[in-house]
Amino acid sequence: MREELLRRINERVWHPGDIIPGEADLAEEFGCARTTVNRALRDLAESGLVTRRRKAGTRVAINPPHKATLTIPIIREEVEGRGSIYSQSLLKRDKQTLPPHLHAAFPVSAADRLLYTETVHFADDRPFMFEERYTNLEAVPSFEAIAFDLITPNEWLVQNAPYTAGDLTFYSVNAGQRLARLYEALEETPLFVMERTTFNGDLPITHVRMTYGPGYRLRTRF
Amino acid sequence: MREELLRRINERVWHPGDIIPGEADLAEEFGCARTTVNRALRDLAESGLVTRRRKAGTRVAINPPHKATLTIPIIREEVEGRGSIYSQSLLKRDKQTLPPHLHAAFPVSAADRLLYTETVHFADDRPFMFEERYTNLEAVPSFEAIAFDLITPNEWLVQNAPYTAGDLTFYSVNAGQRLARLYEALEETPLFVMERTTFNGDLPITHVRMTYGPGYRLRTRF
DNA sequence: TAGTGGTCTAGACCACGCC
DNA sequence: GCGTGGTCTAGACCACTAT
Numbered sequence: 449m450r451e452e453l454l455r456r457i458n459e460r461v462w463h464p465g466d467i468i469p470g471e472a473d474l475a476e477e478f479g480c481a482r483t484t485v486n487r488a489l490r491d492l493a494e495s496g497l498v499t500r501r502r503k504a505g506t507r508v509a510i511n512p513p514h515k516a517t518l519t520i521p522i523i524r525e526e527v528e529g530r531g532s533i534y535s536q537s538l539l540k541r542d543k544q545t546l547p548p549h550l551h552a553a554f555p556v557s558a559a560d561r562l563l564y565t566e567t568v569h570f571a572d573d574r575p576f577m578f579e580e581r582y583t584n585l586e587a588v589p590s591f592e593a594i595a596f597d598l599i600t601p602n603e604w605l606v607q608n609a610p611y612t613a614g615d616l617t618f619y620s621v622n623a624g625q626r627l628a629r630l631y632e633a634l635e636e637t638p639l640f641v642m643e644r645t646t647f648n649g650d651l652p653i654t655h656v657r658m659t660y661g662p663g664y665r666l667r668t669r670f
Numbered sequence: 671m672r673e674e675l676l677r678r679i680n681e682r683v684w685h686p687g688d689i690i691p692g693e694a695d696l697a698e699e700f701g702c703a704r705t706t707v708n709r710a711l712r713d714l715a716e717s718g719l720v721t722r723r724r725k726a727g728t729r730v731a732i733n734p735p736h737k738a739t740l741t742i743p744i745i746r747e748e749v750e751g752r753g754s755i756y757s758q759s760l761l762k763r764d765k766q767t768l769p770p771h772l773h774a775a776f777p778v779s780a781a782d783r784l785l786y787t788e789t790v791h792f793a794d795d796r797p798f799m800f801e802e803r804y805t806n807l808e809a810v811p812s813f814e815a816i817a818f819d820l821i822t823p824n825e826w827l828v829q830n831a832p833y834t835a836g837d838l839t840f841y842s843v844n845a846g847q848r849l850a851r852l853y854e855a856l857e858e859t860p861l862f863v864m865e866r867t868t869f870n871g872d873l874p875i876t877h878v879r880m881t882y883g884p885g886y887r888l889r890t891r892f
Numbered sequence: 893t894a895g896t897g898g899t900c901t902a903g904a905c906c907a908c909g910c911c
Numbered sequence: 912g913c914g915t916g917g918t919c920t921a922g923a924c925c926a927c928t929a930t
Binding site for chain 2: 457458459460464496510511512513514515516517518519520521522525603606607610612613614615616617618619620621622636637638639640641644648663664665666667668669670
């Protein structure tokens, strides 16, 4: 059913931009229940191949957007998934105010108490990723009392601080003095950065910048 | 219904790792049909909050993976979405064999004919992205006859070469001599790279490396 | 083998939004 | 207004897999 619909789209039986028959018609044609057609079309809409509007009907997408689902792994699992031994080291931990350049990305009020943590993550004792994190203690009070020798800030938060929304940004930086030393690389080495901010409703939970070691690639299939 | 299930997960009525009641039980408790429960739980599973296995039941995910849906825009739309004027320039177009370093990423047989295209994409006449593309003419014969003055290789392919699967990679590079000149930046400038390979079944369609200008950030919400 | 989720049917009511 | 998709019900059979 869903496969036949897919075939008609891919083999251009229905062209991009075309309106396709309504659910009731398709159900009759395929000799199945409308619920089944609805499910199939809803799935196709979710993957972006068709767009649906009440009363206007279902259309084959003109530019099927390249949608890809990124699964951001827990660092430990990412490292262990490569067959390496994971370890981590907490470099710094103190209360700080939010640096001005993060005001837009992490909208905590000035009065909020923030815990800043700096962690290096290792794969087989070689630095793999450098993490700088601001966590909103107003949102997660018990975070302050956690010792991060057994569990990482990331894992603790994932398991204890539910979020409802978030924001991901990827970009590129030079290593700079400090990270060059950490990764034993040149200061000009290009590094891959992922920034994540999570919210519970409107409440900012945590903002983290993860700067990966030289040569890191983020991959996904679609 | 789905919201109540979400609440129980977020507010730790059900803890991570817990097994939650079966669909039949929940349907009875909520006084609704099992289909409805199934739909809600299926959605939660898709977003990664619960994991489901036949006979084993449904469990609250221990480490709810950060899943994010990346929508890779058409370049023209990305540029115009920023309020800039889009233009492009085809720098190069010839038949080439696949460079060795791409053999793994783009598995065409040596005999296959490839068209190589090099395009610069501009926003308000300033270089925005540099695109290097290998396209498998065995898979898309008519690609060879297209003039890319009105439509970009990317847009033509999206509209005319259906794909069923693909592969996305993100990483970071230094500009190097050539791109430094293009972007009027230093050679050490870190640039953001996105590589995409698409397939129709097992048939490789196209491989493209997109190197964005300095300061580019890829963003998504979840 | 038995219990669980996966999927289907046939029918219904409703909300949205073109016309 | 009315046609469309969105969602629900009550019931059924099936596929997988833990035990």
